[in-house]
Each structure stands twice: as C-alpha cells, then as structure tokens.
Amino acid sequence: FQHSHTSTCFPSLEVTSELVTDWGIYMDRVKNLSADDLKQLDVLQFWKALCASAPTLSQLALEYLCVPSSGVDVERSFSMYKTVLDDKRMSMTEDTVKHLNFIYFNSKNAVDDDD
Secondary structure, three states: OOOOEEOOOOOOOEEOHHHHHHHHHHHHHHOOOOHHHHHHOOHHHHHHHOOOOOHHHHHHHHHHHOOOOOHHHHHHHHHHHHHHOOHHHOOOOHHHHHHHHHHHHOOHHHHHHOO
C-alpha cells in the first residue's frame, strides 16, 4: 500500500502509509477509553507510550503538544530569545542558536528569572 499526499490542515505534512497505519493504532488505543479515563489521561505520557507502536504520529503529536498554548508563555519565550539572539549575535548559525536556546531555557538562571 503506497499512499502519500499532502494534508489540507497541515500543508507541510505529507500523509504517508506509515502515518495512516499509526492513525489506526491510535484509534484502536483510544476507542475504548471512557469519559473518566479521558479526564485523567496524561496526554504527554500517552503519546510517549505510543512511540514504539506508532512512531510517526507520536512524534508529530509530541511536537505540537510542546508548543506554548498561552500568550504569556509565547511572550516570555520571545523575551528570553532577545537575551540569546541580540544584535551582536546575528551572524550565528541556526544550529548555534538552537543550542544556545536549549542551554538558556534549561539553565538554572532561566528558572530563577521567572520567580
């Protein structure tokens, strides 16, 4: 079964046979969950547990679940980015910026700044 086309909701997402298979695995997993199960569900743990059996869909879900959901989080992120990527650091490569962001956002100083 070779099937591949572009999603209308996510134009950059190529819908492959692996993704379709993962979707079936996901649907089998959730179809028997009760309303109470859904209320108590830890969504991140659910998708992490599904990584082995549905790797493509799990990776996609985890990427989207980790996006900040409120304006405050986004504004705080942009404010922190100014510290990492200031006018004097504009010639850095994309990989260098990613590594600096990782270090900054996971450092003790970033946690202490929020207090």
